[in-house]
Amino acid sequence: MGYNLLKGKRGIIFGALNDMSIAWKVAELAHAEGATFTLSNTHVACRMGSVTELAQKTGSEVIPADATNLEDLQNVVKTSTEVLGGKIDFVLHSIGMSLNVRKKRVYHDLDYNYLAKTLDISAISFHKLIQTAFKMDAMNEYGSIVALSYVAAQRTLYGYNDMADAKALLESIARSFGYIYGRERKVRVNTISQSPTVTTAGSGVKGIDGLIDFSDRMSPLGNADAEDCAKYCVAMFSDLTRKVTMQNLFHDGGFSSIGMSLRAMKQYNKSFDSDDVQDLY
Numbered sequence: 451m452g453y454n455l456l457k458g459k460r461g462i463i464f465g466a467l468n469d470m471s472i473a474w475k476v477a478e479l480a481h482a483e484g485a486t487f488t489l490s491n492t493h494v495a496c497r498m499g500s501v502t503e504l505a506q507k508t509g510s511e512v513i514p515a516d517a518t519n520l521e522d523l524q525n526v527v528k529t530s531t532e533v534l535g536g537k538i539d540f541v542l543h544s545i546g547m548s549l550n551v552r553k554k555r556v557y558h559d560l561d562y563n564y565l566a567k568t569l570d571i572s573a574i575s576f577h578k579l580i581q582t583a584f585k586m587d588a589m590n591e592y593g594s595i596v597a598l599s600y601v602a603a604q605r606t607l608y609g610y611n612d613m614a615d616a617k618a619l620l621e622s623i624a625r626s627f628g629y630i631y632g633r634e635r636k637v638r639v640n641t642i643s644q645s646p647t648v649t650t651a652g653s654g655v656k657g658i659d660g661l662i663d664f665s666d667r668m669s670p671l672g673n674a675d676a677e678d679c680a681k682y683c684v685a686m687f688s689d690l691t692r693k694v695t696m697q698n699l700f701h702d703g704g705f706s707s708i709g710m711s712l713r714a715m716k717q718y719n720k721s722f723d724s725d726d727v728q729d730l731y
């Protein structure tokens with residue numbers, strides 16, 4: 451059942467690649483909640499076909515863009531306001547990619563050209579997107595811009611590699627630009643720090659299955675999945691959150707605040723019962 455939370459709102463959703471993508475779930479729910487929006491992804495992703503399927507389902511136009519390219523971004527913002535018939539109320543930045551992760555370069559053997567690309571695609575593109583919208587005065591007052599982050603921005607988690615640095619920068623950009631955009635135009639900028647989720651980008655991370663299982667067991671509420679994330683994004687786009695800005699909002703079943711759980715303590719104690727471990731004393 452919908453609540454019409456986004457009735458009459460216009461948006462731009464970046465990063466829906468396939469039906470596992472978090473952005474895909476956000477688009478479906480935003481549509482169900484009454485929003486109209488455009489969809490954007492890389493030229494290659496848009497040619498692959500599934501974005502078109504989502505566009506048909508949600509009555510949206512697809513505008514290809516490399517999110518690191520300013521001209522592409524200007525075109526997305528301009529075309530979106532034309533197609534949707536006015537200024538924009540919400541933007542989702544659901545973009546991430548690391549060549550170091552893809553090419554299995556570990557953190558103590560990074561390729562710096564790859565690192566520059568990771569930062570540009572996964573973090574600086576957020577600044578480029580916000581700056582483009584700001585300069586074009588394309589957002590309505592109390593409009594909401596959201597990017598997706600991960601707790602590895604703040605705590606070290608094995609295998610997340612240079613994406614951790616990119617997410618730290620992404621969260622910082624939300625605070626820095628959030629201040630200026632709020633002060634000048636009353637536009638909100640936040641990041642949502644999502645549980646590890648089974649998606650195409652997620653599956654590139656080393657040991658992702660173990661990480662998903664670990665955080666699911668450690669979180670009192672268990673992991674948040676892509677549908678849960680879509681609900682939080684829609685709430686952040688709605689008028690119910692008009693005074694929330696410059697925040698990194700954890701959406702992870704409580705994982706980020708847990709040090710030791712009862713379950714983990716029992717497992718930890720059990721590990722010392724085995725003969726192997728006793729021999730170590």
Ligand SMILES: NC(=O)c1ccc[n+]([C@@H]2O[C@H](COP(=O)([O-])OP(=O)(O)OC[C@H]3O[C@@H](n4cnc5c(N)ncnc54)[C@H](O)[C@@H]3O)[C@@H](O)[C@H]2O)c1
Nearest residue numbers: 465467471472517544545546598599646647649650651652
């Ligand atoms: N999956 C997880 O475990 C998880 C957890 C926390 C945060 N996130 C974040 O959520 C966001 C969405 O990722 P996802 O998990 O849905 O995976 P996904 O692979 O479905 O989405 C990533 C998207 O980034 C797009 N992209 C890559 N390079 C681009 C570029 N140069 N220009 C424009 N778009 C580009 C891809 O085409 C893809 O659509 C990412 O920022 C990711 O880091 C994911």
